[in-house]
Amino acid sequence: MAAHPPTNPVPPGRAAFRLLLTFLAVTAVALWPPGGWPWQSAPVTALLLLSCRYRLRVRPVLRRALVVWSFAALVAVGLLVQPDWPLRVANLFLKASLSLWALSLLVHVTPLADLIGGLRRLGVPPIWCGTIAFWGRYYAVVNGEWRRLQLARRARTLTRSRAVRFRSLANTLGLLFIRSYERAEKVHRAMQARGYRGFS
Amino acid sequence: MHIPDGFLDAATCAGTACVAGAGLAWAGREVKARWSDQTVPMVGVMSAFVFAGQMVNFPVAGGTSGHLLGGVLAAVFLGPSAAVMVLTTVLAVQCFFFQDGGVTALGANVLNLALIGVLGGYGVYRLLGHLWPSERGQLAAIGVAAWCSVVLASLACAAELAISGTVAWKLVVPAMAVTHAVIGIGEAVITVAVVSFVRHVRPDLVYRPAARSPAVSLRRAVVYGLVASFGVVLLLAPLASALPDGLERVAERFGFAGRAMEAAPAPLSDYSVPGIMSPSLSTMLAGVLGTLLVFGIAWGISRGLQRWARSGEAGARTDAT
Structure with a gap:
């Protein structure tokens, strides 16, 4: 997930520390009462310094921020009736942006596998860590399967009818569901053959 | 969303x-x-x-x-x-x-x-x-x-x-x-x-639901129930209305509201914790404490009834032998 994953693996203790620090920082920023702008400059400065230090790429962060800002803009429309709307709107945008920035930095400096190690160290139940690890392992596989199915569908769907295209896309997604289900069963059998007896 | x-x-x-x-x-x-x-x-x-x-x-x-x-x-x-x-x-x-x-x-x-x-x-x-x-x-x-x-x-x-x-x-x-x-x-x-x-x-x-759900241990049921109750209290406490309820409204209207007497000083009167300035935080804390109190009383009564039922069964068995 990180744009430039570091080559060296992050030890679980350090990953757990980063996770905890990010969680505390995001919570503090998100729950800070509106106003108090001089205090808000502290996380901005810290994030700026860390982003320069770890060379966080701006474009992917901005791309994700656009999604959050569009939701914030919708909510901001509802705030325009309030007398102190500039403060409230600025507060919403600032908090959402700072939190997004902090999380982007976390996943930039810590690869998924190391983050899962950190989650385990923090005491997250093994069933959840295992599920997220499986997501990370099989997302690329399922996505690749989807691309192949799409290519085959496009090659065989010669009509321009919107209804036929919709039906064919839905059937392809249904086929992807069946293949994912069967893959999960196969993976489980392979794991059992190697001695897997479930997460405690 | x-x-x-x-x-x-x-x-x-x-x-x-x-x-x-x-x-x-x-x-x-x-x-x-x-x-x-x-x-x-x-x-x-x-x-x-x-x-x-x-x-x-x-x-x-x-x-x-x-x-x-x-x-x-x-x-x-x-x-x-x-x-x-x-x-x-x-x-x-x-x-x-x-x-x-x-x-x-x-x-x-x-x-x-x-x-x-x-x-x-x-x-x-x-x-x-x-x-x-x-x-x-x-x-x-x-x-x-x-x-x-x-x-x-x-x-x-x-x-x-x-x-x-x-x-x-x-x-x-x-x-x-x-x-x-x-x-x-x-x-x-x-x-x-x-x-x-x-x-x-x-x-x-297609998923077919099992005829019976797996049994839940008492301890887990208690923990899940309490955590969910705290969540509901924290979520709904800010919605609590400060307006008088039906009886208080009628009492105010007919002029007998002043006749109400407190038998003893209530520790959490009007669902607020004394000493906490924020009204919403005070209501939330009172809700959490109230939930714990109700749970403790219900737990104590159920344990007492359970012991009473067991002692009754043991007595019946002794009489039968």
Whole structure:
């Protein structure tokens, strides 16, 4: 997930520390009462310094921020009736942006596998860590399967009818569901053959 | 519909996290009972499928496109508890790795999309599925369930934003309901199309609920119940009205309100904790303390009754011998 994953693996203790620090920082920023702008400059400065230090790429962060800002803009429309709307709107945008920035930095400096190690160290139940690890392992596989199915569908769907295209896309997604289900069963059998007896 | 950080206040974040935590603990237990050691590979791979499925944009009328949320689709084939786990994994991944939805709002997003959306939608599907048992009826039930899952989740999201004081109720509830009623139609059409294909090709994949749920240990039931109760208290305490109740209103109107006498000083009078200046925090703390107190009294009475019943049984056995 990180744009430039570091080559060296992050030890679980350090990953757990980063996770905890990010969680505390995001919570503090998100729950800070509106106003108090001089205090808000502290996380901005810290994030700026860390982003320069770890060379966080701006474009992917901005791309994700656009999604959050569009939701914030919708909510901001509802705030325009309030007398102190500039403060409230600025507060919403600032908090959402700072939190997004902090999380982007976390996943930039810590690869998924190391983050899962950190989650385990923090005491997250093994069933959840295992599920997220499986997501990370099989997302690329399922996505690749989807691309192949799409290519085959496009090659065989010669009509321009919107209804036929919709039906064919839905059937392809249904086929992807069946293949994912069967893959999960196969993976489980392979794991059992190697001695897997479930997460405690 | 993913709420970012900074949109909810502390009480709503904590309350939704408590309710979502209790719901996830229940889902985890149910899933392990159904899927055993297959839980992790099945939920993990199906999370990857739902995530990939959410990326697919379908052409919808009017030159617009929509994408699948997948809650009801997962519930129809994997069961409601596994679908809750799948959607929660997707939401956690979206939050941490794609910054879609906030960390502090993760409890609220899980509650809205994974619990209320999936369980509400699945409940509608089961109810209508009994009423319309034919093949077309089942598909219609799935369509209505998918629509309901989106609308219910959006209403929960609107309620949380309003409880937090971010947006007024009268603005956010109609706006979210109308927008998601339209989005829900797309979700319903896509879900029905995908489910109809999978049911046709692999009818054996449709989830059949077990006759009996696995037994819950008393300790776990107590912990889940208490955590969920605290969540409800934290969420609903800000909505408590300061207006007098029916009896107080009548008493004020007929002039006998002043005759009320306190038998003893109440420690949490008017649902507030003395010494705490913030009225909402005071109400919340009083609610939490009240919940603990009621739980303690009910626990004590049940233990006393249990002992009394056991001693009665032992006495009857002694008389019989």
